[in-house]
Amino acid sequence: MTEISAALTEGEAALTAAGIDNPRNEARLLLGHVLGITPAQVFARADDDIASANLKTYYALLSARCEGTPLAHLTGRREFWSMDFHVTPATLIPRPDTETLVELVESAFKDRSPPKTILDLGTGSGCILMALLSVFEDADGVGLDMSKDACRIASANARALGFEKRARIVEGTWEDGIDGTFDLIVSNPPYIPSADIEMLDVDVRAHEPMGALDGGADGLDAYRSLIPAVIPALSDDGMVVFEVGIGQADEVLKIASVCGLIPGPRRKDLAGIERAVSFYKKGVGIVGSRV
Ligand code: GLN
Numbered sequence: 001m002t003e004i005s006a007a008l009t010e011g012e013a014a015l016t017a018a019g020i021d022n023p024r025n026e027a028r029l030l031l032g033h034v035l036g037i038t039p040a041q042v043f044a045r046a047d048d049d050i051a052s053a054n055l056k057t058y059y060a061l062l063s064a065r066c067e068g069t070p071l072a073h074l075t076g077r078r079e080f081w082s083m084d085f086h087v088t089p090a091t092l093i094p095r096p097d098t099e100t101l102v103e104l105v106e107s108a109f110k111d112r113s114p115p116k117t118i119l120d121l122g123t124g125s126g127c128i129l130m131a132l133l134s135v136f137e138d139a140d141g142v143g144l145d146m147s148k149d150a151c152r153i154a155s156a157n158a159r160a161l162g163f164e165k166r167a168r169i170v171e172g173t174w175e176d177g178i179d180g181t182f183d184l185i186v187s188n189p190p191y192i193p194s195a196d197i198e199m200l201d202v203d204v205r206a207h208e209p210m211g212a213l214d215g216g217a218d219g220l221d222a223y224r225s226l227i228p229a230v231i232p233a234l235s236d237d238g239m240v241v242f243e244v245g246i247g248q249a250d251e252v253l254k255i256a257s258v259c260g261l262i263p264g265p266r267r268k269d270l271a272g273i274e275r276a277v278s279f280y281k282k283g284v285g286i287v288g289s290r291v
Pocket of ligand 1: 191
């Protein structure tokens with residue numbers, strides 16, 4: 001019989017050898033997933049024996065993880081904005097960086113009346129939309145995605161998190177799928193320059209949907225089509241917030257300015273990279289100025 005503590009040590013060693021960051025933590029998450037208990041319970045039950053079928057599953061997951069399968073695909077879960085999201089290879093795995101976008105929205109609306117209608121373009125798992133619906137309790141939202149599989153996951157997440165009455169998930173493109181007027185339009189579009197894709201970690205490159213990552217030659221293709229598409233759908237006092245890649249904030253700002261939008265606040269992620277940018281149709285939202 002193998003005890004939980006021994007299995008953890010074994011898992012940590014295997015993950016360390018494979019160059020995985022936070023190996024102890026990942027081993028604990030994988031073992032907790034297999035045993036159906038929380039990571040804290042894994043610690044508390046260090047002396048318990050593991051049934052051999054569970055041990056076999058744990059080893060299989062460890063070896064998949066060592067070969068580069070993302071942890072979130074093995075557990076099927078990822079936390080975002082303190083909510084638990086179901087995740088599959090059909091969508092981008094929610095990232096801590098993307099919480100920067102939600103934080104920017106939260107702070108930008110401190111002095112404005114909260115949005116009643118929210119649109120999330122390329123919603124994927126639905127994590128941004130659900131986070132915003134949790135922040136703005138009177139708002140309804142639409143999550144648009146061209147992938148049927150992504151729409152299924154987003155709908156399942158909306159249901160599981162209790163947002164099914166406030167979130168409508170729609171399959172379509174941002175060129176032809178936008179219907180209605182919105183006070184807040186957000187997106188985390190694909191923005192990695194095509195030539196940089198091969199430099200991404202294998203976890204990302206080989207396991208996450210390329211359509212959610214590849215932003216064309218300079219990484220900005222999505223913004224060029226998104227910005228003209230959102231303007232007619234933006235209410236007069238509306239705000240647009242996008243996630244952007246490294247060094248793209250000024251470029252995205254230029255595209256938006258050419259289309260007549262007015263720049264709003266930006267926000268850096270924890271690594272100090274400008275990660276979220278915002279725009280208004282009118283200048284009313286810019287702190288200290290009216291245009
Ligand atoms: N931030 C993601 C990454 O670096 C990319 C997300 C995107 O293209 N929207 O893997």
